[in-house]
Amino acid sequence: MDLTVWRTFVTVCRLGSLSATATELHHTQSAISRQIAGLEQQLGVTLVERHARGVRPTAAGEVFHRHALAVLNEADRAVRAARDVRDGAFDRPLAVGATPSLAAGIVPEAIRRLLEAGSVRWSLLPGLSAQLHSRVIAGDLDIAVVTDAPPGLPQDPRVERRFLGVDDMVVVLPVGHPQAGRGPVHMQALADQIWVEDNDGSAALLRQHAARAGVSARIDLTAADLLGKLALVATGHAIALIPGVLTCALRIDVTTVALVDPPTRGIYTLTPRRDPHPSAALLLDQLAAAFAPVACGALRQAL
Numbered sequence: 001m002d003l004t005v006w007r008t009f010v011t012v013c014r015l016g017s018l019s020a021t022a023t024e025l026h027h028t029q030s031a032i033s034r035q036i037a038g039l040e041q042q043l044g045v046t047l048v049e050r051h052a053r054g055v056r057p058t059a060a061g062e063v064f065h066r067h068a069l070a071v072l073n074e075a076d077r078a079v080r081a082a083r084d085v086r087d088g089a090f091d092r093p094l095a096v097g098a099t100p101s102l103a104a105g106i107v108p109e110a111i112r113r114l115l116e117a118g119s120v121r122w123s124l125l126p127g128l129s130a131q132l133h134s135r136v137i138a139g140d141l142d143i144a145v146v147t148d149a150p151p152g153l154p155q156d157p158r159v160e161r162r163f164l165g166v167d168d169m170v171v172v173l174p175v176g177h178p179q180a181g182r183g184p185v186h187m188q189a190l191a192d193q194i195w196v197e198d199n200d201g202s203a204a205l206l207r208q209h210a211a212r213a214g215v216s217a218r219i220d221l222t223a224a225d226l227l228g229k230l231a232l233v234a235t236g237h238a239i240a241l242i243p244g245v246l247t248c249a250l251r252i253d254v255t256t257v258a259l260v261d262p263p264t265r266g267i268y269t270l271t272p273r274r275d276p277h278p279s280a281a282l283l284l285d286q287l288a289a290a291f292a293p294v295a296c297g298a299l300r301q302a303l
Contacts, residue, residue: 003072004035005039006068006071007072009035009065010065010072011024012055013056013061013065015054016054016056018036020054036048046058046060046061070125073123074140077093092121092277093123094120094123094279094283095142095277096122096124096143096145097124097127097135097145097146098144099127099129099145099146101226101242101243101245102147104226105246106290109290110290114282129146129149130151132146133154133270136159136271137156137158143284145164146268147243147266147267150201150204150205151200151201157273159271159273160271160272161268161270162268162271164267164290165266165291166266167267168259169259169262170242170256170257170258171241171257174233174239174254177255185259185260186259186260187210187215187260188215191210191215194238195220196233196238196240197222197229198222198223198224198225198229202241202242205265209259212261221238230242
C-alpha cells in the first residue's frame with residue numbers, strides 16, 4: 001500500500017476536513033477524496049463519514065487510524081535509521097511502551113535518569129497492556145511497562161516479565177468535593193456517587209472493590225481516554241478510580257483521596273527474550289528505582 005495515502009488519511013482524521021487537508025498537503029479537495037476512496041476500496045471498509053462540519057472516522061476508521069499512526073512513525077524511524085547508517089551514525093533507538101498512567105510520569109522520569117548516564121535515542125508509545133504485550137512479541141518494542149489489571153497478563157515464553165511493584169488505586173475528585181482532604185475513606189462513603197471510567201480493566205477493579213464493601217458503583221459515564229475521564233471529574237460530573245502513580249501528574253482542578261483497603265494492580269516490565277536492546281537493562285534498573293519502598297512511601301504520604 002502507498003504510505004502517502006495513509007498519511008493523507010491520518011491528516012484527514014487530525015483536521016476533520018477534506019478541504020483543510022487539501023490546503024495543508026497542497027492538493028485539491030477532489031484529489032484528497034480520490035485518495036481516501038481508493039484506500040477504502042483497497043481495505044473493503046468505509047473509513048470516514050461526512051457530517052455537518054466536515055468528516056470523521058468511522059469505527060473501522062478509528063481502528064485503522066491507530067495502526068496507521070504506528071506504521072507511519074515506524075516508517076519515519078526506518079528512513080532516519082537508513083540515513084544514519086549512510087552517515088556513519090547508526091544507533092538503534094530504544095523503543096519503549098507504557099500504559100497511559102505510567103507514560104504520564106514514572107516512565108519519562110526513568111528515561112530522564114537513563115539519559116543522565118549517557119546519550120540514548122528513544123521513543124515512547126502509550127497503549128493498553130494487552131496491546132503492548134503484542135508489540136513486544138512482534139518486535140516493535142524493546143521494553144513495555146504494563147499492569148496486571150483485568151484481564152491480567154498472559155504467560156508467554158517469548159517474553160521476560162519483571163515485577164516492579166504494587167500500585168494502590170485512588171479516587172480522583174473535583175476540588176471542593178465533600179470527601180476531599182479527609183484521608184482514607186471507605187467505599188460506602190462514595191456509594192451514592194456517579195463514576196466515570198475509560199477502560200474495562202479499571203472498571204473491573206472498581207466493581208470488585210465495591211462488591212467487597214457490600215455496595216455497587218454507579219458507572220454512569222464513559223470517557224474515551226484518561227484525559228476525558230479527568231475532564232469529567234474536574235467539571236463535577238463524576239468521580240473516578242485512577243492509578244496512584246498518576247497522582248503526581250494530575251491537573252490542578254482535581255484532587256485525590258485514598259481508599260481503605262484499596263484495589264491494587266501489579267506493575268511489570270516486559271522485554272523480548274531474544275535480541276534485547278543494549279540499553280534495556282539500564283532502563284529496567286531506573287524503573288525499579290522508581291518503585292522502591294521509599295518512593296512508594298512518599299507517594300502514600302502525599303495522598
